[in-house]
Amino acid sequence: MSTYSRRPFRQSGARRPLIHGGAARRFLRGMTACGILFAFALLLASQCAPRFAAWFASGESGVVWSVQLVQAVQAATLPAPAAGGQAPNSVVVIPVSGAIGPASADFIVRSLQRAADSHAQLAVLQLDTPGGLDTSMRQIIKAILASPVPVATFIAPSGARAASAGTYIVYASHIAAMAPGTNLGAATPIQMGIGGAEPPGGTPGLPGTGPGNRAPQAPAPDSASAAAGAASSAATGASANPATSAPAALPLDTQSTELRKQVHDAAAYIRGLAQMRGRNADWAERAVREAVSLTAADALAQHVVDLNARDVPDLLRQLDGRTVATSAGNVRLATAHAPVVTLEADWRSRFLAVITDPNVALMLLMLGMYGLFFEFANPGFVLPGVVGAISLLMGLFAMQMLPVNYVGLGLIFLGIAFLIGEAFLPTFGSLGFGGIVAFVIGALMLIDTDVPGYGIPLPMIAAVVVFSVLFVLGVSRLALRARRRPVVTGSEGLIGSVGVVLDNGLVAAAAGPATRGPAGWAQINGERWQVSSGVPVAAGEPVRVIARQGLTLTVEPVAAAGARQQQPSLGGKSS
Structure with a gap:
């Protein structure tokens, strides 16, 4: 028998699980993570479902789908033509419908580049828009002005419009055309306050819009056209005509001065485009100052557009034989029998259109923040952290492409931080209430424009606030419940553990100078301890x-411990 002193060593036995808390807690964590992933997938699917439904409804075979997938990967950076190849001297049709934003600007710029690379003789921008963002509009106009391929902006089909930002694009194009039943105009920039209310004193920047200050120029558009143009927040605005301005129409406060500067800048911009293309500059300035609109026939009569056409083939027949001046020189068009290639938005444009929706961008930010919060509150679960990091980066990428008010964005993050702090600090609801108020105000201020489709509706804000409160309360409840559980690791985890005495038991003969009373060995939690x-x-x-001193544990018989716990109750009964 060995006379060397023994030390505790780990023996085989039941190991502690890596995740504590039982099956119910693991199931709850898994359901929460799956819920975050499901919400993210549902968000993307709701935007892309119509496209996928149209694709599957076409009835193409699996081989054709495989070929198209390979072609899409090879041409991932350029829009794909809808049908056929693209031959030299062809006509490229670029359909654009909806508000002008980062996605549509990226699609148009890349489509014009594709037309130039394929040596197309004409690019037709088929436009139907209520307006859009100023930065996106100017990006499109720069691409048109620098394009070596003539660009014909065609407001079509019948019933379409080119309001606000669309009017600037029409004026910047080499050729402007309209289909019957369309309208353009209403190009005044509008700066809206929180909640969408206009500043006091009516529409700022329109000093000459009173009944007595109207210039007797083009006839006013019909009510439907005016209403359609006024609904759009044009990405960009225009300036005012000093000859028809009333200097006292607006108060000289900071807000009015800023709006007046925007109007003057926009007016000079559209007048310069009109002079470059030889179109009606006076009406262009009125479209900015007075938000007037024109029908197709009136626009042709006042030399705002170059021609009217029923459809794209009719437009090409009328343009045949014309000479157009571009940045690369004069180009003579031969479009009567030219092949027509229609481009469609690719996956990149669709992806940008989805994430640059302000509602989607806000939800991505929320998923990102709460995914990281859940990961930090439950280290090692990984999935919420991965989803949260990806969502947060995508949300920030979308925000930098939108006209974001950074004070509103800061209030949103501050509100989220307050809601998270409420779960861990004894503030009796102060931080939680402040977080809700900061988040709501920040969401209302977030998008600094009144462009249709770029606002965050109040029901969306209310839904996100309710979800945030419920999420924080749920996670904080799990955290508090975990704190109340007994410690199961380390020195404290050994206290209260039950084991079995080994060898010859605990006898006085085994006592040493470092121990008090009988000593020996016992197996506790699968380990051999002195x-x-x-x-x-x-x-x-x-x-x-009952205690631990270094590598020696102090124990007592289980029977003695039970008797000691029952003694106070017995004593109470005897008295």
């Missing part, structure tokens, strides 16, 4: 750990 006790204990008897 133990000491105040009373002798036979081998095989259960003992409970």
Whole structure:
């Protein structure tokens, strides 16, 4: 028998699970993570479902789908033609419908580049828009002005419009055309306050719009055209005509001065485009100052557009034989029998259109923040952290492409931080209430424009606030419940553990100078520990750990511990 002193060593036995808390807690974590992933997938699917439904409804075979997938990967950076190849001297049709934003600007710029690379003789921008963002509009106009391929902006089909930002694009194009039943105009920039209310004093920047200050120029559009143009927040605005301005129409406060500067800048911009293309500059300035609109026939009569056409083939027949001046020189068009290639938005444009929706961008920010919060509150779960990081980066990427008010964005993050702090600090609801108020105000201020389709509706804000409160309360409840559970690791985790005495038991003969009372060995939690006790204990008897000193545990018999717990109650009865 060895005379060397023994030390505790780990023996085979039941190991502690990596994730504590039982199956119910693991199931709850998994359901929460799956809920975050499902919400993210549902968000993207709701935007892309119509496209996928149209694709599957076409009835193409699996081989054709495989070929198209390979072609899409090879041409991932350029829009794909809808049908056929693209031959030299062809006509490229670029359909654009909806508000002008980062996605549509990227699609138009890349389509014009594709037309130039394929040596197309004409690019037709088929336009139907209520307006859009100023930065996106100017990006499109720069691409048109620098294009070596003539660009014909065609407001079509019948019933379409080119309001606000669309009017600037029409004026910048080499050729402007309209289909019957369309309209353009209403190009005044509008700066809206929180909640969409106009500043006091009516529409700023329109000093000459009173009844007595109207210039007797083009006839006013019909009510439907005016209403359609006024609904769009044009990305860009225009300036005012000093000859028809009323200097006292607006107060000289900071807000009015800023709006007046925007109007003057926009008016000079559209007048310069009109002079470059030889079109009616006076009406262009009125479209900015007075938000007037024109029908197709009136626009042709006042030399705002170059021609009217029923459709794209009719437009090409009328343009045949014309000479157009571009940045690369004069180009003579031969479009009567030219092949027509229609481009469609590719996956990149669709992806940008989805994430640059302000509602989607806000939800991505929320998913990102709460995914990271859940990961930090439950380290090692990984999935919420991965989803949260990706969502947060995508949301920030979308925000930098939108006209974001950074004060509103800061209030949103501050509100989220307050809601998270409420879960861990005893503030009795102060931080939580402040977080809700900061988040709501920040969401209302977030998008600094009144362009249709770029606002965040109040029901969306209310839904996100309710979800945030419920999420924070749920996670904080799990955290508090975890804190109340007994410690199961480290030195504290051994206290209260039950083991079995080994060898010859705890006898006085085994006591050493470092121990008090009988000492020996016991198996506790699958490990062999040196133990000491105040009373002798036979081998095989259960003992409970009551203290620890270094590598020696102090134990007592389980029977003695139970008797000590029952003694106060017995004493109470005897009295």
